[in-house]
Amino acid sequence: MEITKAKYIQFRGQNSCIEAEVDGETLQIPFDPDNVHYTEILKQVEKGTLTIEEAD
Amino acid sequence: MPRSKIIGVQTDFGRRNMFINGSLEIDQRHEYGITSQGNGSDYLGDRLNIEGLSGGGGANMQVVTDSPNDLPNMRSAKVTVTSTDTSLAVGDYYTLRHIIEGVNCKHLGYGTSNAKTATLSFYVKSSVTGIFCVAVGNGANNRGRPYEYTINSANTWEKKIIVVTGDTSGTYETGTGRGIIIRWCMGAGSNRQSPVGSYSANEVHASSNQTNLFATNGATFQIAGLQFEKGSSATVFERLSVNEDLILCQRYFWILDEKGATNDSVLAWGRPEASTEMIWWVPYPCEMRAVPSINVNGSSSDVYANSVSNIGTYTSQSLLWPNRKRAALHWTGVSSVNTSYSYDMVATGSRTWEVEFRAEL
Numbered sequence: 001m002e003i004t005k006a007k008y009i010q011f012r013g014q015n016s017c018i019e020a021e022v023d024g025e026t027l028q029i030p031f032d033p034d035n036v037h038y039t040e041i042l043k044q045v046e047k048g049t050l051t052i053e054e055a056d
Numbered sequence: 057m058p059r060s061k062i063i064g065v066q067t068d069f070g071r072r073n074m075f076i077n078g079s080l081e082i083d084q085r086h087e088y089g090i091t092s093q094g095n096g097s098d099y100l101g102d103r104l105n106i107e108g109l110s111g112g113g114g115a116n117m118q119v120v121t122d123s124p125n126d127l128p129n130m131r132s133a134k135v136t137v138t139s140t141d142t143s144l145a146v147g148d149y150y151t152l153r154h155i156i157e158g159v160n161c162k163h164l165g166y167g168t169s170n171a172k173t174a175t176l177s178f179y180v181k182s183s184v185t186g187i188f189c190v191a192v193g194n195g196a197n198n199r200g201r202p203y204e205y206t207i208n209s210a211n212t213w214e215k216k217i218i219v220v221t222g223d224t225s226g227t228y229e230t231g232t233g234r235g236i237i238i239r240w241c242m243g244a245g246s247n248r249q250s251p252v253g254s255y256s257a258n259e260v261h262a263s264s265n266q267t268n269l270f271a272t273n274g275a276t277f278q279i280a281g282l283q284f285e286k287g288s289s290a291t292v293f294e295r296l297s298v299n300e301d302l303i304l305c306q307r308y309f310w311i312l313d314e315k316g317a318t319n320d321s322v323l324a325w326g327r328p329e330a331s332t333e334m335i336w337w338v339p340y341p342c343e344m345r346a347v348p349s350i351n352v353n354g355s356s357s358d359v360y361a362n363s364v365s366n367i368g369t370y371t372s373q374s375l376l377w378p379n380r381k382r383a384a385l386h387w388t389g390v391s392s393v394n395t396s397y398s399y400d401m402v403a404t405g406s407r408t409w410e411v412e413f414r415a416e417l
Contacts, residue, residue, distance in 0.1 A: 001096060009374045011386055017375045023097040025351055027414070028375040032347035034232055036416065 001040045007053040018052060073294040074156050074174075074236075076304045077103045078282035080131040083119045084302075084311055085412075088131075090118045092138070094150075100133045102305035104152055104282075105416075107239065111148030113141035113270035123280050124179040124213035127293060132181070132280035135242065141270040150242040150270050151261050154282065155195070155417040157345060158229035161236045164222055164286060166194070171222025176238060177290035179280040180205075181213045184269055189241045189262035192220050195234025195417075199226035200260025202241075202252055207267075213280075217290040223255050232345050234417045238284060242269040242277050306341045308417065313410035314403045323359070324385070324401040328394070334361050334368070334387040335376065336401050344380050344415040354409035361390060363397040385411070 006020040009028065018029045022037055029037045044050035080101040085091075091098050094109025101119045109115055116136045123130040133152065141148060165171045176190060185207045193200035201223070205216045229235045241262040248261040269275050281293040296304075314321045326336035340348075352373060361368040371389030378384075393399065403409050 011374070011376055016377075016386075019374070022349075023095045025097070027349045027351050029349045030347040030375060030378045032378075034346035034415075035349060036346075037349045037414075 001037070003041060003044055003050055006041055006050055008055040010055040015055065071294065072283070072285040072291060074161050074284045075103070075154050075238075075282045077101060077301050078293070079295060079301060080104065080119050080133050080280060080282070081298055082301050082305045084305065084309060086119070088119050090116045092116050099309075100135070100152060101131070102309060104133055104154055107149070107151040107153045109150055111141040111144060111150070111243075111245075111270070112139070113137060113150060113243075114139040115150075115270075120278075122181075122278065124181075124215070126215070127179070127281050130280060132179070132278045134276060134278045135269070137270050137273055137275045140273050141243070141268070144243055144245040144268060146245040146247045148243070148245040149248050149261050151239050151244065152242075152279070153237055153239040154284075155237050156235045156284070157417060158195070158231045158233050158235035162228075162230035164236070166223045166228040166236060167226050169224050171224045172286055173222055173288045174220045174284060174286050175288060175290045176203075176218045176220055177215065177281070177283045177293075179213050179215050180207060181211060181276075181278040182207050182269070183210050183274070183276045184267060184272060185210050186267035187265040189266045190218060191239040191241065191260045191262060192223070193237045193239070193260055194223070194226050195229045195237060196227060197237075197259035198257050199223055199228075199255055200250060200258055201255040202250055202260050202263045204252055204263055204265055211276075219288050225255065226257070240279060241266055243267070243271075303342050307343065307345050307415070309412065309414050310341055311410050311412050312338060313407050315406055317403075317406050320402045320404050322400045323403050325398065326361070326401060327398050328390075329386070331393060331395055332388065332390050334370065334390050334393060334399060336385040336387070337382065338385060338411075339382045340413065344413065345417070346415040347378050347380055348383070348413040348415040350375050350383075351412040351414065352410070353412065354407070356409070358404045358409040360402055360404075361387070361393055361399040362402045363394060363399045365397070366392050366394060368393045368399075380415075383413075
């Protein structure tokens with residue numbers, strides 16, 4: 001799974017999900033440890049190969 | 057007559073097939089159209105993951121109506137090579153796979169001393185004859201074992217039955233994660249090869265005898281009637297009704313759309329959060345495996361918020377408050393909503409705008 005970009009999205013000042021480019025598609029990803037996109041983001045962040053940008 | 061004589065020695069009743077959509081009847085993403093995406097995120101029919109076309113080769117992949125005589129009027133998954141990879145690098149692989157959720161295969165006891173024998177059966181048809189492989193492994197990709205089978209006659213449906221020895225070592229998921237992975241290999245470099253006859257602590261797709269389908273431009277490979285069941289014999293293919301197959305698939309993937317509509321129709325209901333914001337409530341057709349990610353296809357000009365007196369379109373949408381049963385969609389930059397009204401989300405044509413909910417393994 002190739003993730004090239006990730007950024008938080010906020011609702012009422014709280015992070016509500018992550019928008020990321022996954023295998024060439026723009027996905028919005030919940031903070032669920034069973035979600036394979038979220039676990040991959042965590043893995044890549046831990047490895048230092050991906051940074052999640054703050055929301056606008 | 058004793059019941060045992062009527063039903064034989066079969067010990068497991070009810071649903072036998074651990075594969076979902078083994079009939080390949082359900083293809084929510086492509087609706088039987090062609091895909092050529094080989095990066096691991098796509099599916100050739102629901103639940104049959106295109107794990108990868110990871111070398112230089114390419115293919116058109118499609119669920120087609122060609123099926124074996126034993127399964128009349130059914131469908132098969134077809135791969136047609138469109139660009140070759142005649143010399144496989146060590147890391148190359150061309151593989152389809154079905155990942156069985158842990159809760160659906162934990163009764164096999166893989167990873168324990170009581171691991172049970174299971175049987176994989178399927179029909180295969182290829183323009184290329186020779187030795188091909190299927191492989192069985194765990195979700196963590198650190199256990200795997202290949203099995204060889206031979207395609208004897210070109211362009212002819214053949215039924216293959218493979219008795220799979222249960223793995224007594226390693227760790228296999230028993231919850232909602234990846235349980236057992238079954239792979240159909242069409243070519244693999246040495247990194248993913250392993251000898252037949254035992255499990256190894258690797259991700260395994262094939263043995264070194266695997267034929268490289270991608271050596272031949274225009275080569276085809278088809279599979280149908282996919283079944284994986286407990287026990288040492290292959291029973292007849294367990295055909296489900298189309299709606300049973302569909303709802304089982306929707307635990308992992310479904311699309312909010314207005315499929316089949318010829319005019320505008322309602323997708324969801326919601327309320328204004330502010331004069332430029334809408335919140336839409338979206339219940340899922342069934343409980344999903346995990347809280348899903350979403351992907352939006354189509355133009356925002358093909359969907360609008362509709363009330364008794366006005367309509368509004370959005371500029372930005374995001375996933376809000378999702379769980380395994382429902383979610384909300386939050387629209388911002390909405391034109392002209394009246395905070396005194398409730399609204400319908402209306403799409404303007406069949407699949408011109410849609411939201412995919414993905415909780416795949």
